[in-house]
Amino acid sequence: MKVDNWILKQAETAPDRLAVDDGKTQLTFLKLKQQVSQLAGQLKAASVLDGDRVAIMTKNSLLGYLMALAVLGSGKTIVWINWRLSDDEIKRQLSDSEPAACLVADELFRESFDQQFIPFSTITNQTAVQVTLVPEFPSQTVASIMYTSGTTGRPKGVMQTFGNHLASATASTFNLGVMPGDEWLCAVPIFHISGFSIMMRGLIYGMANRLVDHFDAELIDRVLKHEPISTISVVPYMLKQLLKYRTADNTPYQANFRCMLLGGGPIDRPTLQQCRQRQIPVVQSYGMTETCSQISALNSADADKRIGSVGKPLFLTQLTLSQANQEVLIKTPALTPGYLNRQAAFQRKLNDTGWYRTGDVGHFDEDGFLYIDGRLDDMIISGGENIFPDEVEAAYANRPDIDEIAVVGQDDAKWGQVPTAFVVSDAPLDQADLTAYGRQKLAHYKVPTRFIKIDKLPTNASGKVQRFKLKQLL
Structure with a gap:
């Protein structure tokens, strides 16, 4: 099976629809295609596209977004690098993934970086050569690699295929829905699956992404009150910070706001109750890097009765619990094909019947709603x-x-x-x-x-x- 290059597809079918907005610049899908093609030509001129993989280290900037899509649209695999890591951690991940280069946002460039690291400005100053974006990809082609941890040994790079991303986006839309004019606010890092999945869903759905450089509760509160945002993804810390502004000023969010998608760890009951009182529609979710984001979610209609639950498995996802230790086991087409250079480690995560062992412990209530109780390990x-x-x-x-x-x-x-x-x-x-x-x-x-x-x-x-x-x- 092959999948379309979603950049080209949206530029063809919805050229005038808003694709991305960083608060200063807005690009339609046609303009997005043009700028991505220009950057791809500049990457080619800089010999960055000579290998199979390109690493990227950026915040949620418009240029970082475009740079990632230029790599992806050129048929190369993105290796996402967390800019918060130390030099040693970054070097371990680059040694493992062997990218042709590591593209770095200028403001994140360090004096310690060698010639493998290329500032964005070096690329944008190149004279572009002619490049044709790849029109389609085999679904099993690896689109992105993300590292779940950097250890003293070999780091663990999760490979995510185009098919994985498509399956994840499909499952999400059956749960959350997609409507004309939807806009997803991306305040979580795009080098995490929570952020990158927003980018990918924007391309697949033909939905706008609203980028913010980093999480700033005051800014996010203002955006939600004055811009037509429909969805935002948050972790518990972000949600609690946003609640402070809702407590001080009960001005409602824009009318088409319908979902605050919560993931990234456990949340306490009082916080969820405050959200309900302030009419913040929280959708608790559960997922991981290995599944390209959420695989289970609780809709806002059930939030009152199921506080603490992450809902039920999404479309295309099978989920059960191990009889031995209540570990959450899953099967889904969104599941990674494995860990880069560590296939044996990935195979150990599969049980005898092919279920993926998540390492999380959970339980179901009498109506089949899932609750995550903690980790088998000590993360x-x-x-x-x-x-x-x-x-x-x-x-x-x-x-x-x-x-x-x-x-x-x-x-x-x-x-x-x-x-x-x-x-x-x-x-x-x-x-x-x-x-x-x-x-x-x-x-x-x-x-x-x-x-x-x-x-x-x-x-x-x-x-x-x-x-x-x-x-x-x-």
Whole structure:
């Protein structure tokens, strides 16, 4: 099966329809095609399209959006790089994915970057050569690669095909619907699946994307009140910040606003109740990078009776629970074909009958609504970002003043969770020094907010740290 190049398809069928708006510039689908074609010619002139993959590091800018579509429309795979990562983390991901180049928004360029990193301005200053955008793609062609974590070993790159993105978008529209004039506000990072899926759905549905550079609650509140936004995707931290403005000023959002799609971690009952009181239509959802975003969602009509639920499986998705440990198991055409260079690791995620093991634990209520109870492992979700304790611990492993370290998540009113470290050491702990050291090795949100000295880490008979006992000490 082949799928259309959705840029070309929309330019042909809806040339005058709004495609993207960054608050300053608006592009129709025809203008979008023209600018993407121009950029593709400039990428070709800079020899960026010589390989199969191109990495991109950008915020939610219009140029970043266009650059990504120029890579995609040229038939190359996008490797999304989280600009918040440390140099070492970025280098590990580039070493694993081997892109022809890493395109970097000028404001994110670092002095430490070598010739593999190319500023956007270098591309836009090129004289374009003639390039024809690829008209169609085999559905199994990998469109994008996203890394779910950067570890001290080989990072895990999730491959997402055009067929995966199409299946995800199809499932979403059966749940949320699409109407003429819809506009999806993208305030989540486009290097995450939550943001990139908005881009892809815009192309597939012929729906406008409203880009904002980064999350600013005051700006988002103003946009929702004064612009014709129909949908916004948020994580719990974003939702709580937006609620503050609704509390201070109960001016309603625009009439066609109908969905605040919530994902990225657990949300507390009082927050959802406040949303209901302030007539904010929250749709709780559940998904992952491996499934190109949501696979289950709770519609706003059920929100009152099912607070805390992520709803029922979307169209095309099968979902069940393991009898052994209540792990959520799924089958869906949106599921990744595997991890880049780590197919054995992906195969281990499939059970004997082909169900994908998500690593999440959940339960159904009597009416079949799904509730996510937590992780089988100990992943920390802070402000919508995933933090893996092993990665943080490894960053500190070589410090001579640390004998042992274990990291757990601590509840936080602002971020949902924050990482906290328990340290075994004979030396006094210098909190400021430990924080500064971590920021050299890790993205800042991964650095523990506290370092607590402990005489001995609790372990089981096999020597594994019992993190639940550490959490009891918080």
